[in-house]
Amino acid sequence: MERRGLLYIVSAPSGTGKTTLCKQIVHIVPNLWHSVSCTTRQPRPGEEHGREYFFIDDRTFQEMIERQEFVEWARVYGHWYGTPRKAIADKLDQGVDVLLEIDTQGAAQIKKKFQDGIYIYILPPSLKALRTRLQMRAGDSAEEIARRLKKAREEVWSYREYYYIVRNDDLKQSLKELESIFIAERIKTKRLDIGWLEANFILDKEDKEGESP
Amino acid sequence: MERRGLLYIVSAPSGTGKTTLCKQIVHIVPNLWHSVSCTTRQPRPGEEHGREYFFIDDRTFQEMIERQEFVEWARVYGHWYGTPRKAIADKLDQGVDVLLEIDTQGAAQIKKKFQDGIYIYILPPSLKALRTRLQMRAGDSAEEIARRLKKAREEVWSYREYYYIVRNDDLKQSLKELESIFIAERIKTKRLDIGWLEANFILDKEDKEGESP
Incomplete structure (x- = not known):
């Protein structure tokens, strides 16, 4: 049986440090691919097209919606964000695990399907x-900070929709917790490769005879 | 809300390396206590009373059964093994996680209750x-090895009763996987301390005013 990839969805209130964590975890956990989303917002200082996001214009975004190229999309703080479908499906088919870094609205849409x-x-x-x-974060106006904080205050309570909670107090500790989730999920009994089990634990006749007292 | 300890149960076919793993994991994972069982079998070379097991005689074992001092007990390879109840309950009440290293029969008994x-x-x-x-293990006769191997061949299929499977191929990797299970289970959403959440995410009036744009 070919292993199919697992889908990990990570959300957080804005400013929690989600992006830093997700960027680093893919260097720690093998066989994990970080999906890159599309957005119509402007890049922040240091962000790069195709790395943090695909920065596209409104018209391109609408065309992608019409062609059903997003697995989920949402408008957040006046900008569009969308998760491209095909790259994710391809990775999962190849047995590669996928990390989706999305907001709570997007996660709720995904959860209905996955x-x-x-x-x-x-x-x-x-x-x-x-x-x-x-x-302390560069690039956001005082007004935007206030808006994000107000929203974060509400979003905290979305935690109920998730299976694990990482309190991001210390980066190193949070990475360790994230890594643990990725490893533990992979070795759940329901994901065990039965073919491996049968190949290694069902003896042929010769083996059995060698074992008799 | 006081945190109650979690109960981790580890089983394996005989000779899989369970004891080595369990001995080491308590040095890696904080706030974890390794429960010590009672047995009527003889100590193997290097084993110590009160560390690997409490080595007791048949009569003492029967008395403990009668006084309901075991949470589970079973006869394995002609010897009695039992898990003392009180020490475990005390640790869980104190918020300490408990590691039970027991055979599949014992685990099945525990699972009915926990x-x-x-x-x-x-x-x-x-x-x-x-x-x-x-x-390669010292102290077992050829006959006992054959008996253990026969039993192991059947016990492999008990894996279905467990939530996680660790393939013990490489000790370091297995310890990492075990540690990940312990960490990930602790940060599951259902174990979140709601008191902590309320204390840190419900603002008082003064805080709210400070945030208005």
Whole structure:
């Protein structure tokens, strides 16, 4: 039996450090591919087309919706975000695990279709800590920070929809927890390769005779 | 809300390396206590009373059964094995996680009472590898090795009763997988401390005012 890839979905209130964690975890966990989403928002300083996002214009985004090229899409803070379908399906078919870094709206859409996905929520240590982080991040206006914080306050409670909670207090500890989720999910009994089991634990006649006392 | 400890149950066919793994994992995972069972079998070379087992005589064992001091007990290879109840209950009440290293019969008894336990099965890489390991282990007669191997061949299929499977091919890798199970289980959403959440994510009036744009 060919192994099919697992789908890991990671969400977090804005400013929680989700992007940093997701960028690093793919270097720690083997056989894991980080899906790149499309967005109509402007790149932030340091972001690169095709790495953090595919930065596309509104018209291209609408055309992709019409051609059903997104597995989910949503409007967040006045911009469109969408997850391209084909690349993900290809990776899963190849037996590669896929990491989706998406917002709570997107995750809710995915969850309707993929109950078997592994849903992970990142929380900041506290709302106070989150405010400090948003204020320190470059490129956002005071108004945008206030808007994000208000939204984060509501989004925290989406945690119920996820299977695991990572409290992102210390980066190293959070990476260790994320890695543990990825490893533990892969060795769940329901994912065991029965072909491997049969090949190694069903003896042929010769083996059996060698074992008799 | 006080955190209650989690109960981890580890089983494996005889000779799979379960004891080595369990001995080491308690040094890696914090806040984890390895329960010590009672047995009427003789100590193997290097084993110590109160560390690997409490080595007790048949009469003491029967008295403990009568006083209902075991959470489970079973006769394996002609000897009695039992898991003392009180020490485990105390640790769980104190919020300490407990590791039970028991055979498949014992695990099945525990599972009837503790559905919420985390059941982990260790498998050898193959039956051939298992035979080699049993032959290399000191202190067992050829007859006992044959008996253990025959039993192991049947016990492999008990894997279905467990939630995770660790293939013990490489000790370091197996320890990493075990550790991941312990960590991932602790951060499942259903174990989240709601008190912590409320304390850090529900703002008082002053905080809210500070956030308005």
